[in-house]
Amino acid sequence: MTQRASNKKVANKLVAASCAAVLAVYVAGYARTQKAADRLTAQIATERKAQHPVPEQTIYPFKPLSRTPTVPEGVYPSIPSASSKPKAAVTNVDRETTRAATTTEESSPASEPSPAAPVAAAVELASAPTPAVSEHKLEVPAVSSPAVLPVESAPAPAKPAWKDGVYTGWGYSRHGNIEAAVVIENGRIASATISQCRTRYSCSVIDKLPPQVAQRQSPDVDYVSGATQSADAFYGAVVEALSKAK
Numbered sequence: 001m002t003q004r005a006s007n008k009k010v011a012n013k014l015v016a017a018s019c020a021a022v023l024a025v026y027v028a029g030y031a032r033t034q035k036a037a038d039r040l041t042a043q044i045a046t047e048r049k050a051q052h053p054v055p056e057q058t059i060y061p062f063k064p065l066s067r068t069p070t071v072p073e074g075v076y077p078s079i080p081s082a083s084s085k086p087k088a089a090v091t092n093v094d095r096e097t098t099r100a101a102t103t104t105e106e107s108s109p110a111s112e113p114s115p116a117a118p119v120a121a122a123v124e125l126a127s128a129p130t131p132a133v134s135e136h137k138l139e140v141p142a143v144s145s146p147a148v149l150p151v152e153s154a155p156a157p158a159k160p161a162w163k164d165g166v167y168t169g170w171g172y173s174r175h176g177n178i179e180a181a182v183v184i185e186n187g188r189i190a191s192a193t194i195s196q197c198r199t200r201y202s203c204s205v206i207d208k209l210p211p212q213v214a215q216r217q218s219p220d221v222d223y224v225s226g227a228t229q230s231a232d233a234f235y236g237a238v239v240e241a242l243s244k245a246k
Contacts, residue, residue, distance in 0.1 A: 048232075165184055176199030176230075177199070179198075192210045192211075
């Protein structure tokens with residue numbers, strides 16, 4: 001019993017010493033690689049911001065439109081009113097005829113009608129000039145025929161950005177590495193997947209990033225809260241895979 005107890009104590013001491021040695025090696029390695037990991041993280045973040053800057057929002061001032069439409073001057077000519085008629089010119093002969101008729105009517109008795117009155121009226125009506133009727137014509141502006149624009153030939157189709165095939169690439173971070181596989185069809189990104197995940201944490205936290213590569217036709221994926229290092233590693237993996245497809 002004493003020998004078994006002593007052997008058990010020795011085994012426990014060896015296990016404790018081994019754990020302490022592994023922990024010391026891990027701490028030493030983490031301390032030595034921390035600065036390099038920080039530099040790599042900063043480099044990837046700077047590269048993502050440089051290649052995909054956030055577009056500035058343009059603010060256009062609001063200009064209200066006038067509610068009353070205005071017609072340019074000269075399009076529609078002014079039409080005079082129908083009440084404006086030219087006055088007949090009165091001549092000296094008309095004045096003398098009218099004066100003679102008036103004198104005859106005053107000198108004749110009231111019971112007998114003057115025979116000169118109808119004659120004077122007939123002479124006045126005959127001598128009165130016929131009023132001229134002014135004719136107004138609407139001047140419609142001439143409509144010019146539309147200019148015929150030359151027909152431009154259709155531009156040549158753009159050359160595909162990538163070659164068809166399946167390409168892989170690795171992305172690195174302090175918490176581990178990620179391999180991405182990108183499928184190119186007809187010069188476009190058909191799909192992107194995480195082929196290998198060698199990170200400390202599960203890659204399920206960045207499951208929404210692979211579909212974004214095909215949707216945006218770009219390695220520019222979103223940041224994931226709490227998994228920034230994994231997102232940067234996936235971004236680097238897609239960039240390396242697309243560089244092989246050029």
